[in-house]
Amino acid sequence: MTLQKRLVVERTKDFGEIYEVFNLDDASTQSDRCIQCGDPFCLNKCPLHNYIPQWLKSIAEKDLEFAFKLSNEPSPFPEVMGRICPHDRLCEGDCTLNDGHGAITIGSIETHITEEGFKAGLTPDFPGITSDKK
Ligand code: SF4
Numbered sequence: 140m141t142l143q144k145r146l147v148v149e150r151t152k153d154f155g156e157i158y159e160v161f162n163l164d165d166a167s168t169q170s171d172r173c174i175q176c177g178d179p180f181c182l183n184k185c186p187l188h189n190y191i192p193q194w195l196k197s198i199a200e201k202d203l204e205f206a207f208k209l210s211n212e213p214s215p216f217p218e219v220m221g222r223i224c225p226h227d228r229l230c231e232g233d234c235t236l237n238d239g240h241g242a243i244t245i246g247s248i249e250t251h252i253t254e255e256g257f258k259a260g261l262t263p264d265f266p267g268i269t270s271d272k273k
Pocket of ligand 1: 172173174176179182195235236243
């Protein structure tokens with residue numbers, strides 16, 4: 140399963156996405172491929188140690204709210220990281236399934252989680268922030 144790339148003639152007319160964002164069924168199907176490694180290379184390679192296997196499991200079970208909460212825990216801007224992080228060299232590059240089976244498309248699922256979460260009215264928690272610095 141690959142994401143659909145929008146046509147150039149469409150993309151030159153707006154500032155929309157290059158790739159279509161996964162819908163819930165596709166994100167869930169893709170997440171369900173994760174074998175929940177005991178020692179997950181994806182998480183270990185992530186500079187933020189994002190809870191990747193955990194939010195993949197949540198999306199496989201179509202629990203968007205919990206996935207949104209998990210993806211916002213270690214990452215301040217998952218909606219940005221899902222798009223610009225070099226996943227092919229980090230989490231996806233080290234995914235166990237990248238050895239001939241095709242890595243889980245982690246970045247696309249991260250983007251799906253935040254976009255669908257925002258649409259559903261979810262907002263990140265910022266517990267423990269007491270500074271008045273900006
Ligand atoms: S390395 Fe790949 S298969 Fe293993 S937990 Fe991470 S995403 Fe899932």
